[in-house]
Amino acid sequence: SGLQEQAGTLIMSIFKSHIAQIGAYTPPLEGRDPHDHLLLDFNERTLPVCPSVKQALIDFIQDDRLQCYPSYGNIASKIARYCNVDAAQVMITNGSDQGIDLIIRSACSEGEEAIIPGPSFAMYQQVAKVENLKIIEPSYSVDQGFPKQAVLDAISDKTRLIVMANPNNPTGTGVAREDILEIAAAAPKAAILVDECYFEYTQETVADIVEQYPNLLITRTFSKTWGLPSVRLGYVISNSGNIRALLNVRGPYDVNQLAVVAIDAALSNPGYTELYVKEVMEVSKPMFEDFLNRKGIDYWPSVANFIWTFPNNPDEIEKHLRAHHILVRPKADESDRVGLRINLGNKAQTESLIQTLSQIV
Template sequence: MKSIDQLLRPNIKALKPYSSARDEFSGEEAIFLDANENPFNPPYNRYPDPYQRKLKEQIARIKNIPSDYIFLGNGSDEAIDIAYRAFCEPGIDNVVAIDPTYGMYLVAADINNIETRKVKLTEDFELKVDAILDATDENTKLLFICSPNNPTGNSFKAEDIITIIENFEGIVVLDEAYIDFVPEKSFIPKLKKYTNLIILQTFSKAWGMAGIRLGMAFASPEIIRIFNKIKYPYNVNILTQKTALDLLQNEDDMAQWVKEIIEAKSIMKDKLKEYSFIHKIYPSDANYLLVKTDNAKGIYNYLVEQGVVIRDRSSVALCEGCLRITIGSTEENNGLYTGLDKYSKTINC
């Protein structure tokens, strides 16, 4: 692969980042008269730690990775956007992404004026490794893989991902948003070997913190320093940092939530098999199921009328006729089954 320095945009390489008051001094038990803060209404009158040091220490312990391998952002979308701004020259460079997958990779590319080359998965939603590598050229700086993939739900074969990492000259961005449901499949232990790898994870799924907007990127310290150079000075607010720190003390709660979601997914899978209008339930390593039906839009609209909202994915590549159903609470899942039971009666009348 090319070195990070070779891949970096020249203007980013030359960038002198903004130096905030909390960059120049960090610590506690001090009289802070350096940042033009209001002396009243503590602790919210103070700017947050721009590098989220305490929070990263906790994450480092849980993920078993040094804290200088961690970037925290306003959702994973911030890390995605920074990757474009760090490595992709607008109007010149391109990225490669699988299809179907998480839509923000394409949106962020469009915002940054970067060409996206989409490579369809196989009919079984597996990677076409050779086609993905063939889609790259000397101006391909980023390659996006989401595993477990959204909306298909399946994890990709580790050997396929490794082949891509080892044969692509740019940066591979591996989005592991749903990895807490299959933690043994994470590539975090491989980060020290692969310096061209960025791993995205989130607190929105297994940790139940979608509302606080906290995303993680794991990469070599060199890449993390670049991300910190580009990000806005106080990108993660004090409320988000405090809430995350409090919730990270309850790892057992998260493990129990994951266990219950996986059990409920198994129950849902069995229940969905009972409906004649559902023709296929795809394997899933995430907290949702993708199902193929004979009338995706009709079922979606009917359930909305019943107060149950799922996701119609029938317009997505390779997902014709498909609905994506998130695993909810027992009460929510029962509401889904009630709605599907009523729909079943309408088509069997």
């Protein structure tokens, strides 16, 4: 055991000293079975993908192509067309997580400052900590939403990154376009990372002005609305110079071929996704908000497909839902009050959620 201890010390010393202080990002993924559960805990699409997407994957495998390295063809152009931008303004990534990682790694050096309003999606802080950045975390609030003034006040000579998740997770808060632009103009030396992971639900974007604002970098994904988090495909939209630079950092095969095959098929039938979005946002979400209002349950106003709710007995409710095969995500706020982040599915799924909740609320 002495030897093991020695070996342990040796292994630790190989890495930069601050790495050992960072906790791993370990979301509670185990035991989630879509055949046995209604999954409302990861903001995923709650219905299977389009049959043509499944068929495209089957065909690809049957065609004996798995032994070849990926080649991406014109997928960036197809995504660009979907986004109304130029192909040169798009780079595909292994999920938007990789986009976030590449942007932060490429823009920031140790000791520089990152403004990451919180609470928010864990990856930003994760990567910022790996790069040993100084993190400044202005707070979102139920009443004021995005902390624009606190972000502006925090900008200094050392600011190299400002994150704006639009909408933010877990709060569901949107960021006004004017606020993004004001902040981008106030911090010209900083990478302005606008995470539009849930774009399809809000249709709010700054993709149309990436040439005018050279520090704007947008991350997006096929993981949420499109229902393909398993294959990992995200993309970055920015001005073509930034995209060229980021392509110097991304590996040539970081995105797997199955992802490209699936997304190519999905993009041929955007209506399938649009119908789901419409049902979630126009039927399920108002129905659930109405339920929360009637029951007097606090929640953060959300522009997204999920709502951070604060019932009086969150643990009990989470267990009750779990016992009825519905999973939701407990998330504590800054004052350690536990809330349940719940994403919406289709109408029938939302009715089932409400019915199950009604038994205990």
